Amino acid sequence: MNRKMKTLVANRGEIAVRIIRALKELNIETVAVYSTADRYALHTEIADQSVCIGPASAVESYLNSYRLLSLASMKAVDYIHPGIGFLAENEDFSELCENSGIGFIGPKSQIIGLMGNKNNAKRVAREVGLPTIQGSETVVLSVEECKEAIAKIGLPVVLKATAGGGGKGIRYITHKDQIELYYELCREEAQSAFKNSELIVEQYLKNARHVEVQILADSYGNVIHVGDRECSIQRNSQKIIEEARCLNISEKLRKKLYQDSIRLAKKIGYTGVGTVEFLVQPDETYYFLEMNTRLQVEHTVTELVSGIDLVKEQIKVACGEKLSLAQDDVSFQNFALECRILAENPNRSFEPSFGKITQMHLPGGNGVRVDCGYRCGDTLSPYYDSLLLKLCCYAADRSLAIKKMQLCLDEIRIEGIDTNIDFLLFILKNERFATGQYDKNFIPEIIDDFEHCSVLESGES
Known part of the structure; x- marks a missing residue:
């Protein structure tokens, strides 16, 4: 440059x-x-x-x-x-x-098109030897085809948009009576969100964890990984807490996920930042889920544990430069977690909140990072997503990072709109979260407890 x-x-x-x-x-x-x-x-x-x-x-x-x-x-x-x-x-x-x-x-348009289609992405993953989830071999173009695919796979299944992302265009089918309704709802949502109504069916892995690997690649054939992230704390398939790196996986599995991610990126000639996502079972059986061909919301935690500015690397690679570091230059220190502060009311079924921010005090100090696009006096519009800011904490070990996050969430003050801060604190104080013994079902399994506590605190009967 x-x-x-x-x-x-x-x-x-x-x-x-x-x-x-x-x-x-x-x-x-x-x-x-x-x-x-x-x-x-x-x-x-x-x-x-x-x-x-x-x-x-x-x-x-x-x-x-x-x-x-x-x-x-x-x-x-x-x-x-x-x-x-x-x-x-x-x-x-x-x-x-x-x-x-x-x-x-970002990557070339052909790569975005290839990996942005979940059906094609699974095909490419299989070609390089990555395990994939059992599912329909092609898109299901009608309710009848959907039923036929489910009959082969067996319930429960996940119905998802081939062009999906961000938790949209997904339905979980646990009973055959849901098929027709969920197929139409999923197809309509996919068309509205992605201008593509194509759907695929996959086996539902109940106790899986969502683990992803960050990669960096340049146009000279250099591909490296920048560690892994735990992204299993999700509400309606939307991540709300992310960690780097994963706590309860073996080093053998971690190494395998890194190797698979790099092999996939090299196969397609990938350039830039990208994320390869996996579902991991309790016995460490794992499956390729998808590849995101862009910067991730949660890139922050990877930056905090690696010391690498992923955005700068992404920009420099796009400008034709080689990666400024090799795999041997990548090391990991500290532990980091991110909480997404959303403008929504957890006590009203997470109803989105809009309006003017009348007061905003954000935490800071050693081991704290805040990424925010709003200030006191700004107005949140109903036209965009509910992400208000990203709060990250990092420390020498996970327990200290969690403690920092709890203190930050206690300190933060945002008035004029509703936020999910109380819900995030409820999660962080949960014993299963503290020990890392959770999977993608964590929030559905604790939501009733949260609602019960909220009722007690409000004094309602």
Whole structure:
């Protein structure tokens, strides 16, 4: 990067702030975009330039590919960073960037298309010897095909969108009477969220843990891993607490997951940051789940235990540079966990909360990291996701990191909107969480206890 470059950040919120800061540290000029709802957002103020991209609706602003490319051309930017969500894993947008001569900070469009389709991704994984979950060999295009696939697999199953992500387009079927309703609901949600209604059926692994491996790759064939993350604390298939690294897996399994992830990345010619995700059974039988071809929300905990700035590496690789480190340079110290602070009310079935933040005090100190795109006085809009901020704590051991997190959650003050802070504290104080003895069923298994405690604390009968 010997000449002055300019990058447009096609996102909003905390991730736009995170990316803009990394770009500026690399002396790359930044252009922020914002909808009318985000006119005074933090990311618009820290960027070198800020331009309104459209109305509040994401479809007319942050998801408007042609408007973004037109602006990128007008501002003579060299690259577009899509961030997380929105267009980050959109094959068409990546291809449009390529055809327009604008660099897309992410893998090539063909790779996004290949791995973004869960059915194709499983096929590629099998080709390189990764174990995959039993399921339909092709997409199920009708209720009848869905029933036939389930008859072969056996209940329970997971019905999921081939283009899915973020916990959307997923239904768990435990009884045959649910098939027709859930098929239609899942198909409609997939079409609405991803403009692709194709579904696949997979065996449901009840006691599985969600473990993922962070990889980094450049265009010169260098691929390394940057450790693993535990992401099993999920509500409705959406992660809310992540840890680095996993506590209760053997070193033998950890090494195997690393090797498989690197082999898969090399097979497809991957470049940039990426995440290979697995489901791990109690006996350490494991299965390839999917690959995310973008930066992850939880990249923060990996940065804290490795000391590697993943966003900077992602940017430099996209600019044609080699990885700045080899596998032998990667080591892990400390333990880190992340809590996603969401604007929602756990006592009202996690109903999203919107409105003006009238007070905000955020914790800090040794071993604390806060990634936030909001300030006191900002207004949360109903047009976007409920992620308010990411709170991370790290320490020499897991128990101390958890204690730090509990203290931070006790200290944090956010008024004017509802948050899930009380629910996060309830999880952290649970004995099963303290010992790491949990899987993806953890939240469904404790939610009744939380609701009962909430009723007692409110004095209701």
